[in-house]
Amino acid sequence: MAASSSSGSSFTSSSLGRPPTYSRSYVSPVDSTWTQTSEISTISATSTSESVVPAASLRPLDLGPPGYTATITLFQDTPDERTVYLGPWEVVGSEQRRIRWQCSYQSELLEHFLPSDIPSDVHPHTLHSRHRQFNDPPDMERFLSFNEPHRIRYTSGEGICIHDQYIQVRYEFTTVEASIQFQGDLRRKDLVDFYDVDVVWSNLQSRTDSFGKVKGIGAIQRLKLWRDRYTTFHSLSVLANKTDNQYREYDIHHFDGELRNRDDRAKTLRLNVHGRRGSVPDETSSRRTFRIRQRVRSAGQASAASPELGPSYATTTLDIRYLSIQFTHKRDYKRFIETWAFAHSSDREFNGVPFPPNHFELPSPEIQPGRDADTG
Known part of the structure; x- marks a missing residue:
């Protein structure tokens, strides 16, 4: 049975019956008796004293409907460009996962088809706060994109397909909280925290190249x-x-709990991998991981192949000895140290089964065009 998750947020439909249409008729900048045929004479008469912008270039300002959650732009940089206002969402399907957005005008429907059926393989991308230096760093989470083109299908309330193409998807959410919830539903992982980092490197990808230029695994990114x-x-x-x-995604239980090579002034630290050249293996964590895998298999959830768990839960070993991180902000560096201690302790001490054996969830009702989200 296909699992699904939804935003569960309240949504107020717009009082507009359809998306705003942009009229190209001429409107007098001075009085109502001005007509299209008098356009040239009017502009000529006023151009000697002051410049006048042709009224045909002006469009009604569309502030969007009340209660929308995010926006996406279709047909970008073309004459048909339009902004779509998105309301509640739900992630549906198991073999062809997609996000179903209820749109604001006439209950239009936008479907975002995901490139992988494994939730943990999908990574919404957020820029480092350096790209918007005058905004608060958390505000960057409102702007989500993806590294590869995704298929977007946009259907009107009458069932007419307006858009069905692969595009570079960019969402702009109205709040950081909505974006965090969306990312969690997308990956079936809750976004606990995020940090701006200058560079991340390992023993295989050194911090700098032979010319001294910063390289590593990634630079100026959001961890x-x-x-x-x-x-x-x-x-x-x-x-x-x-x-x-x-x-790149790394499970915390692969690393030692103790943070080595900390440099508070440079805001750098090192995460050492278990049992790799001097790292002390955590036998308790290994036994716990083995017990959980055994119980998951007995419940009919194969860890290596289950899309519910993803590849990160399968039996894997890291090919690196350590992972080093240099943070951009002091507050992020301190917050990571505190959160790391809690997260690593939680993963190490957990000895139960996440859900009872043979547990399953019923899918939430799909959002249908022309119907409210709470009525399915």
């Missing part, structure tokens, strides 16, 4: 801490923009 909704395990993800431009 994110996640908690899996099924296993409750924590993980770190970062975009490897200095190597293959793909996301």
Whole structure:
């Protein structure tokens, strides 16, 4: 049975019956008796004293309907460009996962098809706060994008397909909280915290190249801490923009709890991998991980192949000895140290089963065009 998750947020439909249409008829900048045929004479008469902007270039200002959650732009940089106002969402499907957005005008429907059926393989991207220096760093979470084009299908209330193409998807959310909830539903992992980092490197990808230029795995990126909704395990993800431009995700239980090589002044620290050249293996964590995998298999959830768990839960070993991080802000550096201690302790001490054996969830009702979100 297909699992789904939804935003569950309240949504107020717009009083407008349809998306605003932009009229190209001429309107007098001076009086109502001005007509289209008098356009040239009017502009000529006033151009000697002051410049006049042709009224045909002006459009009604569309502030959007009340209660929308996010926006997306379709047909960008074309004459048909339009902004779509998005309300509640839900993530549906197991073999072809997609996000179903209820739109604001006439209950239009926008579907965002995801490139992978495994939730943990999808990574919404957020820029480092340096890209908007005059905004608060958390505000960057309102602007989400993806590294590769995704298919977007936009259907009117009458069932007419307006858009069905692969595009570079960019969402702009109205609040940081809505974006965090959306990212969690998308990956089935709660976004615990995020940090701006100058550079992330390992023993395989050194911090600088032979010319002294900063390289590493990724530089000027946003590091994110996640908690899996099924296993409750924590993980770190970062975009490897200095190597293959793909996301790297590391499970916290692969690392020692103690943070080595800390430099508070430089805001750097090192995470050592268990049992790799001097790291002390955590036998308790290994036994706990083995017990949970055994119980998951007995409940009919194969860890290596289950899309519910994703590849990060399968039996994997890291090919690096350590992961080093240099933070941009002092507050992020201190907050990471505090959160790391709690997350690592939680992963190490957990000895139960996330859900009872043979547990399953019923899917939430899909959002249908022309019907409210709460009535399904």
